[in-house]
Amino acid sequence: MQIQQTERLGTYLNCFSETGCSPAASSHASFSEWPMKAIHLSGTNFELKRDYPIPVPRQGEVLVRVVRAGVCETDLQLIQGYMGFEGVLGHEFVGVAESGSFAGQRVVGEINCSCWACDTCRSGLPTHCPSRSVLGILGHDGAFAEYVAVPEWNLHAVPDVLSTDEAVFVEPVAAAYQILKQRLVERGQSVVVLGDGRLGNLCAQVIADYGCKVLVVGKHAAKLRILQAVNPGLETALLENAEPDRSADVVVDCTGSSSGLPTALQHVKPWGTVILKTTVAGEQTLALAPIVIDEVRVVGSRCGPFSDAISGLQSGRVSVTPLISERFDLDDATEAINVTACKPVLKVLIDVSAE
Numbered sequence: 001m002q003i004q005q006t007e008r009l010g011t012y013l014n015c016f017s018e019t020g021c022s023p024a025a026s027s028h029a030s031f032s033e034w035p036m037k038a039i040h041l042s043g044t045n046f047e048l049k050r051d052y053p054i055p056v057p058r059q060g061e062v063l064v065r066v067v068r069a070g071v072c073e074t075d076l077q078l079i080q081g082y083m084g085f086e087g088v089l090g091h092e093f094v095g096v097a098e099s100g101s102f103a104g105q106r107v108v109g110e111i112n113c114s115c116w117a118c119d120t121c122r123s124g125l126p127t128h129c130p131s132r133s134v135l136g137i138l139g140h141d142g143a144f145a146e147y148v149a150v151p152e153w154n155l156h157a158v159p160d161v162l163s164t165d166e167a168v169f170v171e172p173v174a175a176a177y178q179i180l181k182q183r184l185v186e187r188g189q190s191v192v193v194l195g196d197g198r199l200g201n202l203c204a205q206v207i208a209d210y211g212c213k214v215l216v217v218g219k220h221a222a223k224l225r226i227l228q229a230v231n232p233g234l235e236t237a238l239l240e241n242a243e244p245d246r247s248a249d250v251v252v253d254c255t256g257s258s259s260g261l262p263t264a265l266q267h268v269k270p271w272g273t274v275i276l277k278t279t280v281a282g283e284q285t286l287a288l289a290p291i292v293i294d295e296v297r298v299v300g301s302r303c304g305p306f307s308d309a310i311s312g313l314q315s316g317r318v319s320v321t322p323l324i325s326e327r328f329d330l331d332d333a334t335e336a337i338n339v340t341a342c343k344p345v346l347k348v349l350i351d352v353s354a355e
Contacts, residue, residue, distance in 0.1 A: 038088045038145035039333045044079055046089065048334055055141060055149035057099075062152045064095035064107060066352040069143045070168045071340040073199065073256045075136070077279055079337070083138055089337075090144030091136040092171045094164050096355075097155060106158040106355070108170040109143075109150040110306055111135040116153070127303050144333055146352060156306045159314055164355055169320040169347070170309045172199055175277065176206040177312065178304025184275055185250050187211035192267045195254035196223040196236070198347050199277055201323060203252050208234055209317045212250075217242045217267075220344050230319045246270075246294075253277060258284045261298075270294040275301050323347045 038052035057063050070092035078085045091111045097103050114121050114129035121129050135150065136142020158167045176199070185191060189212050193204045196218025208214045208231055215235040218224050224236040244266035251268045252275045253260035261284075264274045274296055291298060312318040325345035328336040330352045340348045 036146040037330055038141070039090065039330075039337070040087065041078060041089050042086050044081060046079055046334060046337065048331065052088065052145065054147050057149040060151050060153065061149045062100040062102070062155065063098045064093075064109065064143075064148050064150050064155075065098060066093050066095045066143050066146060066148055067106070067355050068164050068168045069093040069350045069352060070172070071336055071348045071350065072172065073197065074279060075337065076341050077256070078137065079341075082279060085137055087136070087139075088141035088143075088145050088148075089136050090142035090148075090350075091134070092168055093143035093148065094158060094167045094170075095143070095148065100152045100155075102152070102155050102157055106164065106167065107150075107155045108158060108167055108306065108310075109135065109148075109156070110154040110174075110303070111137065111171065112303060113140055113151050113154065144330070144350060146330070156310065159310065162310070162313055163321075165324060165349070166313050166320055168349060169202070169313065169318075169323075170306055171303075173202050173206070173312060173318055173320070174304035174306050174309035175199065175302065176202040176304065176318075177308040178301050179203065179207065179252065179275060179277075180210055181305055181308070182299065182301060184273055184299055184301065185210065185212055189213070189249035190247065191215070191250045191252065192217060192248040192264075193252045193254060194218075194260055194263055194267075195256065195278075196220050196227065197254065197256065198323060199256075200252075200254035201227050201230075201346065202318065202320070203254055203277065204234055205231055205318050206312065207252070209312075215242075215248075222344065223346060226322055226346065230322055248272060250275065256280065261286060265290050265294075265296065268294075268296055270296070273297045273299060275299050277301055320347075324349060327351055 034054040035051040036054045040049045069090045097107050112127040113133045114126035115131050133140035191212045191214050193200050193216045204214050204216045219239050248267045250273045251264040253264050254277045258280050260278050323346040327349040333350045336348045
């Protein structure tokens with residue numbers, strides 16, 4: 001598969017060389033005569049397209065040959081209508097850069113594609129750039145495909161000591177480290193993590209490693225056992241057995257459900273903090289009086305620092321390979337998504353090409 005992809009890419013780039021036009025300088029997103037396989041979302045329907053155009057990198061972007069990708073809860077929410085996204089899904093990936101300073105190296109990529117010129121970007125908040133696109137989420141095709149175009153600024157080289165299976169977790173591990181970057185927890189605090197899925201597992205590992213007393217509340221005994229095997233110091237409880245006592249300094253909602261915030265408010269103490277890591281499609285209704293009465297701080301937390309995530313994985317402070325439940329080839333990626341949505345799995349991977 002890799003040889004076929006490389007030969008096709010060579011022909012593709014030679015086309016521009018012969019015409020004197022650089023793909024990086026092109027204002028077009030793609031050329032339909034150079035097809036690839038990709039998982040495309042339109043409305044709530046997703047399918048494998050075998051004739052999707054290979055992306056043409058814009059100025060500052062690099063074409064990346066995708067090696068492996070991970071299915072995320074956000075992908076499932078997008079399919080349900082979150083963000084109204086239409087295009088190629090996928091934002092957790094490891095690939096090989098085809099050009100630029102990382103050419104030939106394994107890379108991972110931050111998902112927010114920012115302008116770096118507006119006041120928001122210049123103030124140090126490029127992930128909140130008002131004109132940003134987001135890989136596989138907002139206005140930018142993602143990584144459930146043979147190739148993805150990524151701003152070179154967003155790329156990070158994968159250290160040789162990290163396996164590709166480990167590196168594909170960099171993006172969600174970074175999201176967990178964002179909690180520390182935002183200084184939302186302090187060492188020694190009691191923290192309840194709601195949700196025993198992929199993100200809940202990673203947030204619990206990161207926060208426990210930081211020095212907090214962590215209780216993970218979930219619905220799946222098997223997932224909680226995996227978490228305890230990874231970090232025996234973590235406390236776990238099934239939701240049905242967890243008695244909210246409003247004593248937690250901090251509650252992290254990783255449920256992926258509209259019930260997460262109401263449940264969090266039952267666990268957090270007055271003057272405590274609720275951290276929302278969940279994005280849910282559709283409108284949500286909630287009585288806000290308890291937040292006011294108990295003076296609870298509710299904070300959103302999203303994408304995080306890749307450098308911290310790579311360091312955490314490289315040092316072994318965060319363990320991810322036990323989370324891998326199943327894997328599929330790109331040809332069967334629609335099944336990978338269905339399995340993630342319908343089965344009590346942790347992380348499902350999509351093998352796109354050889355390393």
